Amino acid sequence: MADSARILQTLVVLAGLAVAVGIGWVLFVFVPDGNLARLLGVVFAVLAGVLGARAASGLAASAFADYDVAEVAVEGPITRDGGGGRLPTTPGGTPADDIVDQIEAADDDEAARALVLKLNTPGGEVVPSDDIRIAAERFDGPTVAYATDTCASGGYWIASGCDEIYAREGSVVGSIGVIGSRINAAGMADKLGLEYERLAAGEYKDAGTSLKEMTDDEREYLQGLIDGYYEEFVDRVTDGRQLSDEQVRDTEARVYLGEDALSIGLVDELGTKREVKDRLADRLDEDEIEVRAFEPEKNVMERLRGGSQAVAYALGAGVANALAGEDGSRVDGFEFELR
Structure with missing residues (x-):
């Protein structure tokens, strides 16, 4: 199954590349006049081919998946x-x-x-x-x-x-x-001279705070x-x-x-x-x-x-x-x- 799916994917990608390059060649090389225009056309044709191959690759991966x-x-x-x-x-x-x-x-x-x-x-x-x-x-x-x-x-x-x-x-x-x-740092705070000052609304808002003993x-x-x-x-x-x-x-x-x-x-x-x-x-x-x-x-x-x-x-x-x-x-x- 996997081998046949990969072959089909490759064929679709090659077909997409050929179609995209062909369209790009007509639009950017065959139609324009002048050497500079043709040179730019070749570049655009190649870019069109790359984009076409990527699109075809996504289509092939979706249509002929090689995994289940x-x-x-x-x-x-x-x-x-x-x-x-x-x-x-x-x-x-x-x-x-x-x-x-x-x-x-x-x-x-x-x-x-x-x-x-x-x-x-x-x-x-x-x-x-x-x-x-x-x-x-x-x-x-x-x-x-x-x-x-x-x-x-x-x-x-x-x-x-x-x-x-x-x-x-x-x-x-x-x-x-x-x-x-929780880290109980209340004893350490006492040794360092630190004091926990509670500013809270709600009885259990600071439950578990490390700087005070838990009730x-x-x-x-x-x-x-x-x-x-x-x-x-x-x-x-x-x-x-x-x-x-x-x-x-x-x-x-x-x-x-x-x-x-x-x-x-x-x-x-x-x-x-x-x-x-x-x-x-x-x-x-x-x-x-x-x-x-x-x-x-x-x-x-x-x-x-x-x-x-x-x-x-x-x-x-x-x-x-x-x-x-x-x-x-x-x-x-x-x-x-x-x-």
Whole structure:
């Protein structure tokens, strides 16, 4: 299928190039008089040919696609903007909105009959994770989550919305839980002679602020938010995985290696990417399938920024990890994380 599609694409591109060059030659070379006009005409004819070839290439790719499965990667911490956190604790991931855009682009592409979500993430923010899950659920066709190294917390929140979950034997899967965190700097502030002065409207507006001790009421309030997120997480998994409420809660936010995750129903099968493709080929009633990676376009500055984040992680992970975790949904200084 792929070879014949590529041949057809090449023929369409060549035909488009020939037609565009022919039209350009007539308009810019044959009709004008004078050597300078003809020289310029040749240039314009070549440009017309290039534009025609590009248009024909897009038409050919759409009409004679050489793939039938779309793959979208979810890698690194899951955040709205793709950042790794307030401090360089980890390299940044792909922005959640970009991942959603790629899933929707695959859904709009008639050639993409199935979707593979390749997951290698420790988790991240709650709502961006849910946005990705919803986009995958709306995909019109079979959806498969493929866990590579890590599919934890927010990553599993996403995966549980797919039709099937594959993992490797060495994959780390699970962590169905929510964590809230804050830096208690009240003691340090006292030593430095700093005093927290409250100017706020609303009793719980500054709950979790690091420069003051937390009251019992504030702790109960924030724990209630965490419990609410946890209940939502459990509901997502029980609905998507056909597991009982008790089975999900019994995991107690543990992570599992592939074999154990399979035995308790967190994943459907263990296998390599090749085996995932073979399984999808069976579902699509094809002898073999081709997969195309849908990726957001990145300019030069974005690529350089990604490299600098990796360097920052290598240089600053030690001290940064002692000070801050992954970004989560936040209430003032208090963070909520799916990890």
